Amino acid sequence: MAPAGDREGYWGPTTSTLDWCEENYAVTWYIAEFWNTVSNLIMIIPPIFGAIHSVRGGLEKRYIASYLALTVVGMGSWCFHMTLKYEMQLLDELPMIYSCCIFVYCMFECFKTKNSVNYHLLFTLILFSLIVTTVYLKVKEPVFHQVMYGMLVFTLVVRSIYIVTWVYPWLRGLGYTSLGVFLLGFLLWNIDNIFCDSLSLYTRTLYLRYRPKVKFLFGIWPVILFEPLRKQ
Incomplete structure (x- = not known):
């Protein structure tokens, strides 16, 4: 991981607690990390189309919320990598927690027989989000956020494996391929940070x-x- 503030541009000094490996303001004076910024388009544009398709298909609001949450994460990540400001970092990292909570809710509610709300699970996830937000705003420790996010991702992975193994086995290939791609991205992310x-x-x-x-x-x-x- 690169040290903070290796170069200054349009947005001024770096105030975020993280500064990634990409050289700051190497491409344009207006964007701190150009490629980390523009690559977020893949998390902004396709989910918007997914949300529109969900509305037209009459799907439940939780699916629409999932697509829109992913779009919010992409937009927050865009602002963070473009400015390397602490406020924009929060706009990236906190929606990651919130969106994962939405995904967890969807994964545990995918077998219900009627259009209903699981208030117990909803309350638990909202409480988890509030606790993580409060603690993270106080300690400002990126590792804490990464561990909390990792717990949510681990829950999603375990639930997904259960679904493709025991419920929808014909989706096993797609499920394990998706998991493999995710783990590859996680590996490359760590290589980029460490080396x-x-x-x-x-x-x-x-x-x-x-x-x-x-x-x-x-x-x-x-x-x-x-x-x-x-x-x-």
Whole structure:
């Protein structure tokens, strides 16, 4: 993980408790982490279409809420990586907790026979969200948020395995493929955090060594990514 405040741009000094491996303001003065920002479009646009499709299909509100929650997470993550401000970090991290609570509710309510509300589960998840929010605002410790988020994800994974193993076995391939992709992303995320300095130095060295060939094969984008770094 990169140290906070390695470069300053349009949004001023970094105030977030996290600053990721991507170089700050390397592409544009207006976006702190360009690629971490624009990649959030995959969490903003498709869920909007999913919510619209759910409304048109007459699905229960919990499914619509799930799609919209994912969109909110994407928008919060966009603002966080664009500005690296603490307030925008909260706009990213707290909706991650809330959206996962919605997902947990949906996963445990997917077998009910009528349109009803599980008030006990709903109260438990709301209470969990309030406790996590209160504690996190006080301690401001990213590891605490990651552990709480991990607990929710673990619950979703266990529930999903149960569903594709015992209830809908014909979805087993899709379920395990999804789990594999998720675990691969988690692995890459940890590699990026742990070996950030080594990976950054390695990619810069490779680029400088093969700069003419890279420009010939891939055009201007590698130049936008690495040319500002070469001057440091």
